[in-house]
Amino acid sequence: DGLSLDFYEGQITSFLGHNGAGKTTTMSILTGLLPPTSGTAYILGWDIRSDIDSIRKSMGMCPQHNVLFDILTVEEHIWFYGRLKGLAEEQVQAEMEQLLQDTGLPHKRQEQTRNLSGGMQRKLSVAIAFVGGSKVVVLDEPTAGVDPYSRRSIWELLLKYRKGRTIILSTHYMDEAELLGDRIAIISQGRLRCCGSPLFLKGRLGTGYYLTLVKRERTELGAGGPDPTKKDSGTSEGGEGDSEGSAADVPQLSALLQQHVPGSRLVEDIGREVLFVLPYSGARDGAFGELFRELDARLGELGISGYGISDTTLEE
Structure with missing residues (x-):
C-alpha cells in the first residue's frame, strides 16, 4: 500500500513484521510471482x-516453505x-564444493533431501538462492521453524555472502x-x-541505555566479598577493603547519575537491583x-x- 523503499548492494535489509503484514506479498511481487496492482x-x-526474465538471471530466492x-x-x-542459471560444469563443481x-x-552431499532434517533442508534452500552468483537474493523467513544451531549456521552464511550482493x-x-x-x-x-539501521531506530524510538546496579548487603559488607553473580555486557566489581559501610543509598546514586548524565531516571528498585535509564546523549559527550x-x-x-550496562533491544 504505497510502499516505497530502496535496497543497497552489500547490505542485508530486514523486512520485519507480524504474520499477515505483507512481507511475503512484497517479496512475491519483487520476484515476479505476483503482478503489482500499481506502481513498479x-x-x-x-x-x-517488463524485464522479469532478465532480472531472474541475477536473482535467487528462498521461499517461505x-x-x-x-x-x-x-x-x-x-x-x-x-546449470539452470547457465553456469559451466567446472563452475558448478567449484560452487557446489564451496556451498x-x-x-x-558436505557429509550429506549424496543424501536425498527427503532424508534430511528440517534444519538441513532449510540450509539447502538458502544455499540454492545463492547459486549462480545471484546478485539479488530474496529470503522469505529463512530460519522459520529451524533449530537454534541451524539458525545460527544460516546467519553465518548470510553474513559471509553479503558482500557484493543485495x-x-x-x-x-526481532533478534x-x-x-x-x-x-x-x-x-x-x-x-x-x-526504516533505518538498528542504531538509528533505537536512537529514535529507544529509551536509552540500561544501567543495573547490584546492592551490597550488610552481611557482605562485613565479609568484604563482592557479588560474583552479576552478569552483563559491562561489569565492574568492588575492592576487598570495603569491610564497613551501609546498604545502597538510592537517592545518592540518583544524584550522582544526574550529575554526570543529566536526564537519567530511576526505573525500578526491586530486591538487590536498582535499574536506571541513561539517555543516548550521555554516550556522545563522554x-x-x-x-x-x-x-x-x-x-x-x-x-x-x-x-552492568546494556543497550535497548529492538524488541523493547
Whole structure:
C-alpha cells in the first residue's frame, strides 16, 4: 500500500513484521510471482513489469516453505540450479564444493533431501538462492521453524555472502532482524512504518541505555566479598577493603547519575537491583566514562557490589 523503499548492494535489509503484514506479498511481487496492482520496482535497472526474465538471471530466492525434489540429492540440487542459471560444469563443481562447506552439508552431499532434517533442508534452500552468483537474493523467513544451531549456521552464511550482493530478508524475529539487518524496514498492514539501521531506530524510538546496579548487603559488607553473580555486557566489581559501610543509598546514586548524565531516571528498585535509564546523549559527550570511573572508585561508599550496562533491544 504505497510502499516505497530502496535496497543497497552489500547490505542485508530486514523486512520485519507480524504474520499477515505483507512481507511475503512484497517479496512475491519483487520476484515476479505476483503482478503489482500499481506502481513498479526496479532491480539492477530492470523493470519487474517488463524485464522479469532478465532480472531472474541475477536473482535467487528462498521461499517461505522448502521447494525441494525428494528424490534428488543435496549436490544434485546445487548442480541442477547452477546449470539452470547457465553456469559451466567446472563452475558448478567449484560452487557446489564451496556451498557444501559453508552450509556444513558436505557429509550429506549424496543424501536425498527427503532424508534430511528440517534444519538441513532449510540450509539447502538458502544455499540454492545463492547459486549462480545471484546478485539479488530474496529470503522469505529463512530460519522459520529451524533449530537454534541451524539458525545460527544460516546467519553465518548470510553474513559471509553479503558482500557484493543485495539481500532482502523477511522475518518476524526481532533478534534476527537486529543481528543481520544493516537496515530494518518495519511493515504493517502492507505499509512501511519506519526504516533505518538498528542504531538509528533505537536512537529514535529507544529509551536509552540500561544501567543495573547490584546492592551490597550488610552481611557482605562485613565479609568484604563482592557479588560474583552479576552478569552483563559491562561489569565492574568492588575492592576487598570495603569491610564497613551501609546498604545502597538510592537517592545518592540518583544524584550522582544526574550529575554526570543529566536526564537519567530511576526505573525500578526491586530486591538487590536498582535499574536506571541513561539517555543516548550521555554516550556522545563522554559522560559515561567519567561516571564509570567514579562508580569504580566509590563502590563501597555507595553500597553497591557491581554494575552492568546494556543497550535497548529492538524488541523493547
